[in-house]
Amino acid sequence: MTNALEVRGLRKSYGEKAVLKGIDLSVGRGDIFALLGVNGAGKTTALSCIEGLRKYDGGTISVNGRIGIQLQSAALPAHIKGAEAVELFARWNRKTADHSMLAALDTGSIAGKRYQEMSTGQKRRLHLALALICDPDIVFLDEPTAGLDVEGRISLHRYIRELKARGKTIVLATHDMAEVESLCDSIAILRDGRIAFAGTVIELTEKIGKHYNIQIRTDQGTETYGTGDIVASLTAILKSYQEKNAVIQDIRVDRGSLEQHFLKIAKGE
Amino acid sequence: MNGFLYGVALQWKLDLRSRTMLITCYAVPLLFFAVMGGIFTSVMPESRETLIQSMTVFAVTMGALIGLPPSLVETYRSDVKNAYQANGVPLSLGLALINSSAFVHLLIMSGILYAAAPVLFDAKLPEHPGIYFSGLVVLIAVSLSAASVVGLAVKDTANTSMISILLFLPSTMLSGIMFPKEMLPKAFVIAGKFFPAAWGYEWMTAPGFSWRTLCPLLGIFLAACIVCGILLKRIRTR
Numbered sequence: 001m002t003n004a005l006e007v008r009g010l011r012k013s014y015g016e017k018a019v020l021k022g023i024d025l026s027v028g029r030g031d032i033f034a035l036l037g038v039n040g041a042g043k044t045t046a047l048s049c050i051e052g053l054r055k056y057d058g059g060t061i062s063v064n065g066r067i068g069i070q071l072q073s074a075a076l077p078a079h080i081k082g083a084e085a086v087e088l089f090a091r092w093n094r095k096t097a098d099h100s101m102l103a104a105l106d107t108g109s110i111a112g113k114r115y116q117e118m119s120t121g122q123k124r125r126l127h128l129a130l131a132l133i134c135d136p137d138i139v140f141l142d143e144p145t146a147g148l149d150v151e152g153r154i155s156l157h158r159y160i161r162e163l164k165a166r167g168k169t170i171v172l173a174t175h176d177m178a179e180v181e182s183l184c185d186s187i188a189i190l191r192d193g194r195i196a197f198a199g200t201v202i203e204l205t206e207k208i209g210k211h212y213n214i215q216i217r218t219d220q221g222t223e224t225y226g227t228g229d230i231v232a233s234l235t236a237i238l239k240s241y242q243e244k245n246a247v248i249q250d251i252r253v254d255r256g257s258l259e260q261h262f263l264k265i266a267k268g269e
Numbered sequence: 270m271n272g273f274l275y276g277v278a279l280q281w282k283l284d285l286r287s288r289t290m291l292i293t294c295y296a297v298p299l300l301f302f303a304v305m306g307g308i309f310t311s312v313m314p315e316s317r318e319t320l321i322q323s324m325t326v327f328a329v330t331m332g333a334l335i336g337l338p339p340s341l342v343e344t345y346r347s348d349v350k351n352a353y354q355a356n357g358v359p360l361s362l363g364l365a366l367i368n369s370s371a372f373v374h375l376l377i378m379s380g381i382l383y384a385a386a387p388v389l390f391d392a393k394l395p396e397h398p399g400i401y402f403s404g405l406v407v408l409i410a411v412s413l414s415a416a417s418v419v420g421l422a423v424k425d426t427a428n429t430s431m432i433s434i435l436l437f438l439p440s441t442m443l444s445g446i447m448f449p450k451e452m453l454p455k456a457f458v459i460a461g462k463f464f465p466a467a468w469g470y471e472w473m474t475a476p477g478f479s480w481r482t483l484c485p486l487l488g489i490f491l492a493a494c495i496v497c498g499i500l501l502k503r504i505r506t507r
Contacts, residue, residue, distance in 0.1 A: 053354055069355040075348035079286035084279055091272035092358050114286075130356055 002064050004029045004138050004169035005050065010059035012045055019045045021193035022059065027186070032160065032170040034180045037190035038266045043173045044142065046190065051140055065137025065169070070127045072143040076115045082126050083111035086133065093134045105129050105159055121152030128159065138169040145176060157183060177259045189265045197265045204261050213254050218246040276362070280370035284340070293336035294374045298328035302382060310390045320392035322473040323446035325379045325405060330466045332375045333412035334419070334437040338429045340367050341420025345504050360505055364497065368413050375409045401473050408469030411486045414493035415465060421500040440464040465489055
């Protein structure tokens with residue numbers, strides 16, 4: 001089965017400045033994929049080229065299916081109502097709006113609301129609804145949860161999972177590592193115009209090396225230990241506490257955060 | 270109803286919701302008509318002969334030059350443009366919708382003036398309605414095309430308002446609708462010929478069709494269309 005998206009050797013420069021220096025990407029059908037990178041890494045440029053909104057200098061892009069795009073910096077006329085916007089874009093695309101998907105996005109609650117009166121979350125949902133009007137196979141979402149409160153993020157994540165359940169491929173550009181961890185099947189990290197990592201979240205943590213934090217609270221205080229070998233370390237630590245006659249009240253073990261792993265790769269640390 | 274007609278109808282509604290269009294297309298021209306119509310016909314009773322034409326030229330020029338550009342700036346100098354591009358809508362379609370809607374507004378306003386002037390001020394209906402209405406349609410189209418250049422070229426609403434007024438004032442003052450052109454210095458008469466209002470007024474008050482009035486209007490229209498095309502291309506690639 002062909003991938004939903006294949007990018008090979010994508011290059012783009014602005015004047016003398018090379019922003020993309022030959023990037024390769026593959027996104028499987030039905031996957032949620034995130035393109036990550038620090039500010040200025042070239043995420044938006046790469047996505048704009050893939051979406052067909054920007055010309056590129058070299059390489060090949062193969063998009064297998066219809067695409068829907070939700071841009072972070074998109075707006076609608078201040079006085080347009082939600083239902084009118086959906087109807088307008090549906091007619092322009094010569095489509096009948098998929099009302100079951102719109103219902104999942106809860107666009108009914110903003111149908112009669114003017115754009116200028118909508119909250120950030122409602123605007124995001126409306127733009128997502130517009131991106132879905134042409135019943136795309138691949139949906140591009142640029143920073144979909146930026147500026148949303150917790151409730152807004154949770155409900156948008158639910159919509160994204162709903163899209164995946166309907167067989168859509170999702171391509172995200174985001175800074176939110178919690179979002180990446182909870183949603184994405186695969187990721188790619190851009191660094192200085194090149195792909196510094198491509199794979200799954202688990203592969204990312206493995207690439208950096210296994211790292212765990214062990215936090216132990218006793219009647220004598222709280223200590224935190226970092227380790228790559230959790231069994232050996234924990235055994236040794238517990239033995240030392242036993243020798244000190246400390247009463248262990250709580251033990252917590254966690255993997256190093258995804259942010260730490262991301263920054264190591266994205267900044268080349 | 271296809272997408273374009275739905276878009277025009279929706280844009281027309283959006284214009285009514287936006288106060289700018291409502292004020293510039295209807296409120297101010299009607300107020301001007303009510304005040305100046307009374308003054309003109311009292312001071313110069315002979316102005317009844319051309320009251321409908323002069324008030325219509327004023328309304329069309331104001332609605333187009335001052336009313337249209339802010340809508341274009343709102344669309345093309347903001348993130349609205351991104352929503353169009355992201356959803357596969359050609360940028361030129363937005364321009365077409367906004368212009369078509371404005372055309373309908375200006376036609377409605379002209380109709381109101383045509384119907385009200387004889388009743389309120391005993392104004393004389395145009396002797397040659399065919400000439401009057403063809404001139405009106407051409408004047409609206411040419412004025413909107415010139416206004417589109419302003420709306421697409423200027424980057425923000427503050428500058429748009431300033432430039433629109435700078436074009437609107439000479440356009441109406443030198444067109445002959447306020448006072449006969451013969452009273453103006455020759456340089457002003459020549460300057461007036463660069464604006465659609467002067468030619469539109471001449472057409473609408475003429476006893477018959479003349480290429481002399483059509484050609485300059487056609488020239489302004491074609492030039493404006495070319496410039497709009499170039500500006501749209503620049504906006505698309507920006």
